[in-house]
Every structure is written in structure tokens, then in C-alpha cells.
Amino acid sequence: MESEPRLAIRGVSVRFGGVEALADVSFEVGAGEILGVIGPNGAGKTTLFNTISGLVRRYEGEIHLDGRPLRGLPPQRIVAHGLARTFQNIRLFKSLTVLDNVLAGQHRHIVETVLDSALHTPRYHREEALATRRALQVLHFVGLGATDPGALATSLPYGAQRRLEIARALAAYPRVLMLDEPAAGLNTGESWELATMIRRIRATGLAVMLVEHDMRVVMSICDRIVVLNFGRVIAQGTPAQVRADPAVVAAYLGDAAQP
Ligand SMILES: Nc1ncnc2c1ncn2[C@@H]1O[C@H](COP(=O)(O)OP(=O)(O)OP(=O)(O)O)[C@@H](O)[C@H]1O
Numbered sequence: 001m002e003s004e005p006r007l008a009i010r011g012v013s014v015r016f017g018g019v020e021a022l023a024d025v026s027f028e029v030g031a032g033e034i035l036g037v038i039g040p041n042g043a044g045k046t047t048l049f050n051t052i053s054g055l056v057r058r059y060e061g062e063i064h065l066d067g068r069p070l071r072g073l074p075p076q077r078i079v080a081h082g083l084a085r086t087f088q089n090i091r092l093f094k095s096l097t098v099l100d101n102v103l104a105g106q107h108r109h110i111v112e113t114v115l116d117s118a119l120h121t122p123r124y125h126r127e128e129a130l131a132t133r134r135a136l137q138v139l140h141f142v143g144l145g146a147t148d149p150g151a152l153a154t155s156l157p158y159g160a161q162r163r164l165e166i167a168r169a170l171a172a173y174p175r176v177l178m179l180d181e182p183a184a185g186l187n188t189g190e191s192w193e194l195a196t197m198i199r200r201i202r203a204t205g206l207a208v209m210l211v212e213h214d215m216r217v218v219m220s221i222c223d224r225i226v227v228l229n230f231g232r233v234i235a236q237g238t239p240a241q242v243r244a245d246p247a248v249v250a251a252y253l254g255d256a257a258q259p
């Protein structure tokens with residue numbers, strides 16, 4: 001692991017009226033690591049992602065990405081700093097093609113002025129070609145290389161739409177990727193393919209945060225797991241440690257603890 005964590009969460013608390021959605025949550029995620037975040041419905045997992053990605057603006061505590069504080073930054077700036085995510089419910093642009101959905105996820109590192117784009121200068125065309133080539137590479141990486149990039153996103157089967165969401169997040173070239181229940185609605189075979197893909201994402205050196213209810217996927221790919229219950233971290237450790245923790249079994253795992 002690099003000496004500095006990619007993402008550091010320190011003492012984060014979030015309140016919605018009388019609900020304490022997150023209470024003094026602290027953990028770190030390093031490069032090349034998959035961190036699982038598990039817990040019962042309503043435990044605060046999505047709120048955690050929403051807070052890190054800038055959708056929840058009012059919180060106590062500190063969140064640092066590569067050592068930089070994220071407080072106060074709007075979501076697009078946080079993406080530009082290197083954080084991308086997917087959503088629990090698929091959020092694709094329904095009227096856009098597969099390719100355009102991925103292009104929409106790209107944060108343009110490349111220099112392109114408003115004038116270039118308005119005048120369709122040679123530079124504009126070069127940048128467009130480069131962006132398209134990168135988008136196609138990302139589609140290939142997530143296993144959609146054989147899919148027609150010109151097809152409407154909504155014409156894809158459900159499992160492919162889930163992959164497309166991940167492609168759109170990867171297109172931002174993030175340093176931290178947050179996946180909110182990527183296996184939801186997938187069959188067993190698709191879930192294992194997804195697990196393989198997430199391992200390949202880790203191998204590129206990204207830090208991955210995975211919220212997931214499919215314990216077979218979580219236990220087989222996570223390096224470490226944080227367990228939330230009523231907004232609090234009740235355990236963190238390796239899959240083996242977490243699975244053997246009586247508090248985790250009582251709050252969430254129950255019989256699911258058996259692999
Ligand atoms: N925008 C909001 N306004 C008010 N309350 C909210 C809001 N978002 C979440 N909550 C509440 O915060 C708590 C945590 O919800 P959250 O969606 O983070 O849970 P979760 O762990 O993602 O659950 P699930 O596994 O069902 O997706 C719940 O009590 C929820 O009702």
C-alpha cells in the first residue's frame with residue numbers, strides 16, 4: 001500500500017432529522033485494495049457513498065482523497081479529483097447510446113477550449129477521436145467489447161446495463177471507485193463474472209469500495225470489510241475475521257456467514 005491512503009474517512013457523522021444515518025465512521029482505503037462495506041438495510045451504506053461523493057453536503061468529520069480534503073466540493077469537482085461511483089439503482093442516460101453514456105462519464109483531462117468545440121477545429125476532432133478510442137477500450141475492459149456502441153443503453157439486457165454503469169464510472173479514470181450493490185439483480189453466473197471484473201479493476205491499482213448484499217461475492221473478493229449497523233462501524237477486518245465476529249453474525253450475517 002502507498003504510505004498515504006487513497007481515501008481516508010475520519011469521524012464522519014450524518015443526521016437526517018432524528019435519524020443518525022452515520023455515526024463517527026472512520027476507515028481508510030488503499031491503492032490496489034477492495035474494501036467491502038456491508039450491513040443490514042438502512043445501515044447507512046448508501047449514505048456513506050453519498051457523503052463521500054458530495055451528494056450529502058452536511059456532515060461532521062473529515063474525508064480526504066489522496067490527502068486533499070473533499071469538504072465543500074460539488075460532486076463534479078470530486079469526480080475530477082479522482083472519485084467515481086455507480087448507483088444502487090441503475091442511472092444511465094436512457095436516450096443516449098452505449099458509447100455516449102461512457103463518453104458522458106469522461107472527465108476531460110485533455111485540453112479542449114470552448115472555441116475548439118464551437119468551431120470544430122482540427123484539435124476538436126482529434127480530442128473527440130481520442131475520447132472515443134478510450135471509451136471503446138473501457139467498454140472492452142468491462143466485457144462489452146462485442147456490444148454495438150451505437151445501440152441505445154436501454155436496449156441492453158439488465159446485466160449489460162450494470163456493466164455499462166461501471167464502464168461510465170471507469171471512463172473518468174478514477175483513483176477510487178465506489179460500487180453500490182453492483183450484483184443486485186444479477187444471476188449467479190453474472191455475479192461471478194462481475195467478481196472477476198472487480199478483481200481486474202483492483203489489479204490496475206485502483207482503490208475499490210464495494211457495497212453488496214451478495215455475501216459470496218463480498219467474502220471472495222474483498223481484502224477488508226467494514227460492517228455498519230445503525231450508522232456505526234460494528235466491526236472491520238478481513239473476511240474471515242468479520243465472518244467469525246459474533247456481533248456481525250447477530251446484526252447481519254446470521255446463516256449467510258456460511259460460505
Ligand atoms: N435523503 C435522506 N433523507 C432522510 N433520511 C435518509 C435519506 N437518505 C437515507 N436516509 C435514512 O438514513 C438511513 C440509512 O439509509 P441508507 O440508504 O444509507 O442505507 P443502506 O445501508 O444503503 O440500506 P440498503 O441496504 O437498503 O440500501 C435510513 O434510515 C434511511 O431511511
Ligand SMILES: [Mg+2]
Pocket residue numbers: 045046047088
Ligand atoms: Mg443502499
